[in-house]
Amino acid sequence: xxxxxxxxxxxxxxxxxxGQALATELARRGAILAISDVDTDGxxxxxxxxxxxxxxxxxxxxxxxxxxxxxxxxxxxxxxxGKVNQIYNNAGIAYFGDVEVTEFKDIERVMDVDxxxxxxxxxxxxxxxxxxxxxxxVNISSMYGLFAVQGQSAYNSxxxxxxxxxxxxxxxxxVAGHPVKVTCVHPGYIKTPLIQNxxxxxxxxxxxxxxxxxxxxxxxxxRTAEIVLRAVAANKARVLPxxxxxxxxxxxxxxGSGYMRVFIPMNxxxxxxxx
Numbered sequence: 001x002x003x004x005x006x007x008x009x010x011x012x013x014x015x016x017x018x019g020q021a022l023a024t025e026l027a028r029r030g031a032i033l034a035i036s037d038v039d040t041d042g043x044x045x046x047x048x049x050x051x052x053x054x055x056x057x058x059x060x061x062x063x064x065x066x067x068x069x070x071x072x073x074x075x076x077x078x079x080x081x082g083k084v085n086q087i088y089n090n091a092g093i094a095y096f097g098d099v100e101v102t103e104f105k106d107i108e109r110v111m112d113v114d115x116x117x118x119x120x121x122x123x124x125x126x127x128x129x130x131x132x133x134x135x136x137x138v139n140i141s142s143m144y145g146l147f148a149v150q151g152q153s154a155y156n157s158x159x160x161x162x163x164x165x166x167x168x169x170x171x172x173x174x175v176a177g178h179p180v181k182v183t184c185v186h187p188g189y190i191k192t193p194l195i196q197n198x199x200x201x202x203x204x205x206x207x208x209x210x211x212x213x214x215x216x217x218x219x220x221x222x223r224t225a226e227i228v229l230r231a232v233a234a235n236k237a238r239v240l241p242x243x244x245x246x247x248x249x250x251x252x253x254x255x256g257s258g259y260m261r262v263f264i265p266m267n268x269x270x271x272x273x274x275x
Contacts, residue, residue, distance in 0.1 A: 015042025
């Protein structure tokens with residue numbers, strides 16, 4: 001079972017995509033699940049899949065931007081199961097739009113969910129993870145936390161922040177001698193509803209954006225979950241699910257800041273024009 005059997009694992013954003021795949025794969029490996037999402041219909045489907053594996057599960061509607069709710073949720077999960085071993089901070093949203101035309105509120109919303117949601121989940125559960133004697137924080141960034149892309153300033157900002165926060169936390173846990181491992185995940189283009197559920201600046205054709213994403217998304221959520229859990233079992237600091245994530249990471253490493261000269265013309269060909 002890869003060392004997950006009997007461990008109490010928390011997965012946010014478990015109603016679809018990577019979160020759903022992580023939750024069901026953890027259940028298959030014998031974990032005890034606490035899953036959450038704002039999408040209660042999707043969450044119910046995930047709960048059903050988990051129960052099909054015979055795993056224990058609790059499912060809660062949770063908005064990761066509501067800090068007090070997250071703190072209460074963490075205390076409740078720990079009380080119910082007696083411990084918490086792992087948290088997968090996966091909940092996230094996407095937004096498309098250049099800085100020039102993006103409203104402040106749109107940037108704030110992405111940061112609230114994609115960054116502060118990770119911080120809230122990590123901070124709320126960290127005392128319980130330490131107390132378990134066998135904890136692990138798994139934070140979902142993106143390959144867009146490794147390099148920047150035009151039209152993705154809000155998403156880039158949040159995912160770069162998740163990377164910095166997570167890598168600092170890993171070092172802190174080592175220095176403090178706490179029994180908590182930390183992994184940062186940078187998925188490539190994964191076949192999830194992220195783009196369909198995204199928002200965009202006025203004038204951008206979201207349907208065209210979705211069609212482009214469908215063409216380039218080459219990795220399934222199930223394969224992503226398998227890669228992530230293998231990395232967690234091996235205590236990897238960083239994991240890049242998807243051949244595209246590995247390729248783009250290599251370009252950035254080799255070209256330094258010159259990677260932008262490669263990505264700008266590529267994105268011009270891919271991105272649809274404004275309406």
